Amino acid sequence: MAKIPFQAARGTRDLYPEDLVLVRHLERTARNLARSCGFAEIRPPLFEETRLFRRSLGESSDVVDKEMFSVPRRGEAQGDSYTFRPEGTAGVARAYVNGGFAARAPLQKWFYLGPMFRYEKPQKGRERQFNQFGVEAFGSPSPILDAEVVDLAMRFFEALGFGAELEVRVNTMGDAADRDLWRARLAEYFEPQLEQRCADCRQRFQRNLFRLLDCKQAQCIELNAQAPRLKELLGGASAAHFAGFLEAMRALGRQPVEDAGIVRGLDYYTRTVFEVHYPQLGARSALCGGGRYDGLVEEVGGPPTAAVGFAIGFTATELALAELELPPAAQLADLHAELAPEVFLVAVTDEDRLPLLGLAGHLRAALGVPVLLDYRDKSFKAQMKEAGKSGARWAVLLGPDERAAGEVVLRDLQSRSEERVAQEDLAGRIAGATAQA
RNA sequence: GUGGGUGUAGCUCAGUUGGUUAGAGCACCAGAUUGUGGUUCUGGGGGUCGGGGGUUCGAGUCCCCUUACCCACCCCA
Numbered sequence A: 001m002a003k004i005p006f007q008a009a010r011g012t013r014d015l016y017p018e019d020l021v022l023v024r025h026l027e028r029t030a031r032n033l034a035r036s037c038g039f040a041e042i043r044p045p046l047f048e049e050t051r052l053f054r055r056s057l058g059e060s061s062d063v064v065d066k067e068m069f070s071v072p073r074r075g076e077a078q079g080d081s082y083t084f085r086p087e088g089t090a091g092v093a094r095a096y097v098n099g100g101f102a103a104r105a106p107l108q109k110w111f112y113l114g115p116m117f118r119y120e121k122p123q124k125g126r127e128r129q130f131n132q133f134g135v136e137a138f139g140s141p142s143p144i145l146d147a148e149v150v151d152l153a154m155r156f157f158e159a160l161g162f163g164a165e166l167e168v169r170v171n172t173m174g175d176a177a178d179r180d181l182w183r184a185r186l187a188e189y190f191e192p193q194l195e196q197r198c199a200d201c202r203q204r205f206q207r208n209l210f211r212l213l214d215c216k217q218a219q220c221i222e223l224n225a226q227a228p229r230l231k232e233l234l235g236g237a238s239a240a241h242f243a244g245f246l247e248a249m250r251a252l253g254r255q256p257v258e259d260a261g262i263v264r265g266l267d268y269y270t271r272t273v274f275e276v277h278y279p280q281l282g283a284r285s286a287l288c289g290g291g292r293y294d295g296l297v298e299e300v301g302g303p304p305t306a307a308v309g310f311a312i313g314f315t316a317t318e319l320a321l322a323e324l325e326l327p328p329a330a331q332l333a334d335l336h337a338e339l340a341p342e343v344f345l346v347a348v349t350d351e352d353r354l355p356l357l358g359l360a361g362h363l364r365a366a367l368g369v370p371v372l373l374d375y376r377d378k379s380f381k382a383q384m385k386e387a388g389k390s391g392a393r394w395a396v397l398l399g400p401d402e403r404a405a406g407e408v409v410l411r412d413l414q415s416r417s418e419e420r421v422a423q424e425d426l427a428g429r430i431a432g433a434t435a436q437a
Numbered sequence B: 001g002u003g004g005g006u007g008u009a010g011c012u013c014a015g016u017u018g019g020u021u022a023g024a025g026c027a028c029c030a031g032a033u034u035g036u037g038g039u040u041c042u043g044g045g046g047g048u049c050g051g052g053g054g055u056u057c058g059a060g061u062c063c064c065c066u067u068a069c070c071c072a073c074c075c076c077a
Helices: A017-036 A050-057 A062-066 A089-098 A143-160 A176-196 A199-207 A209-214 A218-224 A236-251 A279-284 A314-323 A329-339 A350-367 A380-390 A400-405 A423-436
Strands: A047-049 A069-071 A082-084 A108-117 A129-138 A167-172 A270-277 A286-292 A307-313 A343-347 A371-373 A394-398 A407-412 A418-422
Touching (some): A017 A314, A050 A062, A050 A082, A089 A307, A129 A143, A143 A167, A209 A218, A307 A314, A343 A350, A400 A407
Parallel strands (some): A343 A371
Antiparallel strands (some): A047 A082, A069 A082, A270 A286, A286 A307, A394 A407
């Protein structure tokens, strides 16, 4: 490859107009769906004080341990460093507290769209900057809310065209007390068998006990079969919550798959946790993760507040869509039509260029549609070529004859038919024809 | 952080056992007589063969280093 002085930073990519067609489609789908469920958009800053993430995600999480994009502060006292958000929940919870919602309007259902940052080694389906769609609902411990949140995630993928194989896997992490008990039991159970387990598991035993449960090594899977199950240690309130959640899911017509291996990587989860999978995609089938985090708001300085949410990564979603050949060709063509101009103005001679510029301004103001013309001194014929290639519906031709008569030639580039139209009637004529079609 | 693969025009790739001025398709630009597009034809611009070093009479082709990207592991969206 030729020597290029600069390139996009590792793990980042440029989204060109062509790429944004799909991104906007995802965002539009997310916005419409979220709004229909009563979620309002929120946009917290892209970076926060580092300690917010340390506190909320947990010191031992991989994200905090080695994946943070942090920048030192300068000249501002000895403040904490800043970190570009590796996920959305912590910042949204912080915003909830700062906005004083706990006191004035505790029930809030919010969603966000935007980039997240993790300092990881990039590979397929993983970037250092990636977009997420997430929702967070604060102020209710009701399992009905959990179910509605999960349902929203499912509907997002359904709206994009994912088929009936879409699957939601659920589990419960219990509350803090349940988890302490479970952690102790697991430690007792795992310790004597460490010798027989894989090296990764011996590492995990120190770092994050729960992760031993979703190890993929054959011998570890076997050993996990007899491991103490949280479900059996669950306190009454947590058990009732999980049962209520499953019931609400059924009321929504969902059949969640219970999977004790769903153990999310961040510390803040309590009770309900879930992932949306599309098994057809194999190893990369997880498209969405989320759950309840009743302790987080308090953790970041607010009053005890129940909350539940999820995050969907667009990188994985885009990969999955490509795999499934979605959106279908016809819809994709419609989406790409956004890039095409409506009208392309063509000058027959150089003397027609300035009058055409005036006409362009007039049409843009009157119609509010994209109107293009040539800026490269192309010949009349070349301009026609460009008009055709641009995907414009209409070509408007202006030559000396038309100029003398105060008219233009309006050509329909699809039907190849054309007519002469008075310049003052042009906008109305185009608007009329478009409305008819 | 660990391991593997790849790196030739904007894009997708050819380049024989190392041998003269490095090619194709697509894209781009311009023409194919007088004011009309998407097909076709002709012509054109564009590459220090990722970078550095070495072997050789001679390297895109062999060796070493380096860098970027990709893929897998870890972990996750």
